[in-house]
Amino acid sequence: MASVTIFHNPRCSKSRSTLALLRENGVEPEVVLYLDTPVGAEEISDLLIKLDMRAAELVRRGEQEYKSLGLDKNTPEQVLIEAMASHPRLIERPIVVRGSRAVLGRPPENVLALLDD
Numbered sequence: 001m002a003s004v005t006i007f008h009n010p011r012c013s014k015s016r017s018t019l020a021l022l023r024e025n026g027v028e029p030e031v032v033l034y035l036d037t038p039v040g041a042e043e044i045s046d047l048l049i050k051l052d053m054r055a056a057e058l059v060r061r062g063e064q065e066y067k068s069l070g071l072d073k074n075t076p077e078q079v080l081i082e083a084m085a086s087h088p089r090l091i092e093r094p095i096v097v098r099g100s101r102a103v104l105g106r107p108p109e110n111v112l113a114l115l116d117d
Contacts (some may be wrong), residue, residue, distance in 0.1 A: 002099040004029040004114070006046075007039070007091070015094040023095070025115055029096070032072035034088050041078075041085040047095055048081075055080035057105075058092050064092055066069030 004022065006029045009015045025092050031053075039047070048055060055077045060066065065087040071080065084090045094105040098114040105111050 005032060005097045006105075007034045007093060007095040007097075009033070009035055009093045012085070012093055014106055014108060016109040017107045018094045018096065018111055021108045022111060023077075025112070027115065034091060034093070039085060041081050041093065044047075044081050044084050044091070047097070047102055050097060050102065052096065052098060053104075055084070059084060059090050061087050061090050063087075091103045 004027050006019055006022065008031050009021060010033070019029070020030070029033045035096060042091075042113060044055075044058075048058060052059065056073065056075075059080050061071075065083070069083055069087070071105070075083075092104060092106070096103055096105055096111045096114060103114055
């Protein structure tokens with residue numbers, strides 16, 4: 001099995017549940033504490049490709065940074081990516097990556113699709 005990486009926030013219940021589910025299925029992922037080790041814009045772009053998502057689907061619109069930066073549904077893709085790189089709290093979590101695919105662990109059971117291959 002290809003290695004598995006989780007972009008994890010230990011304060012988030014969904015992130016903790018997703019990590020536990022991976023471990024229950026015999027997977028010990030590389031854990032990236034993305035709030036401590038921010039993800040660059042290029043890596044966010046790569047994650048979006050693996051997730052098959054647009055930046056607007058990955059950004060957390062309820063965060064204070066979203067409002068204070070003046071972001072909205074019409075904000076261009078690259079601006080959202082740069083905002084997530086500069087303000088990692090804006091990144092929805094957890095993101096689990098295996099090879100060329102990734103899923104958002106909301107709900108945590110989404111990660112099981114990555115383990116089927």
